[in-house]
Amino acid sequence: MNSQLVTTERRFLKDSLYNEGILVVWDPSVYHTDIPKWYKNPDYGFFENYKSYRKLHPDQPFYILKPQMPWELWDILQEMAPEEIQPNPPSSGMLGIILMMTLCDQVDIYEFLPSKRKTDLCYYYQKFFDTACTMGAYHPLLYEKNLVKFLNLGTDEDIYLFGKATLRGFRNISC
DSSP: OOGGGTOTTOHHHHOGGGSSSOEEEOOOOSTTOOHHHHHHSOSSOOHHHHHHHHHHOTTSOEEEOOTHHHHHHHHHHHHHOSSOOOOOOOOHHHHHHHHHHHHOSEEEEESSSOOTTOOOBOOSSSOOBOTHHHHOSSSOHHHHHHHHHHHOOSOHHIIIIIOEEEEEOGGGOOO
């Protein structure tokens, strides 16, 4: 969830960063809550800004991720983890990776698994530095990175030199 959507300054409605492309918003919700319960009590009150944005930009694709999806992904991370992990929702980066895997035959990801150029820069769109963005604090980043490393079709050199991991889209994965 980008906090711009829920701020009182309503920068989300005015910032040109959000005026093109496809937007997806998500809310961490309560573990496996149903949609009616979640709608009555989301973690972040974004529905009013969402409605306002839709009125300003009716033709722009803008989706709300179903509230169960982050927790379904968390369940997978927990299944693959060798120990119990804290039940915090996955990062927006990992949610984006999974979303792209549903749409694309192949997904190339850069710097999710840090290269030799590792920095503490958290976001591509904001100059905010914090080691926790790479190493994890709230989100289960270590387990997310382990999953991406497990699914990576590329080489360790691609990761180390370029920070590049290549994943198959779900259409190309056989279970």
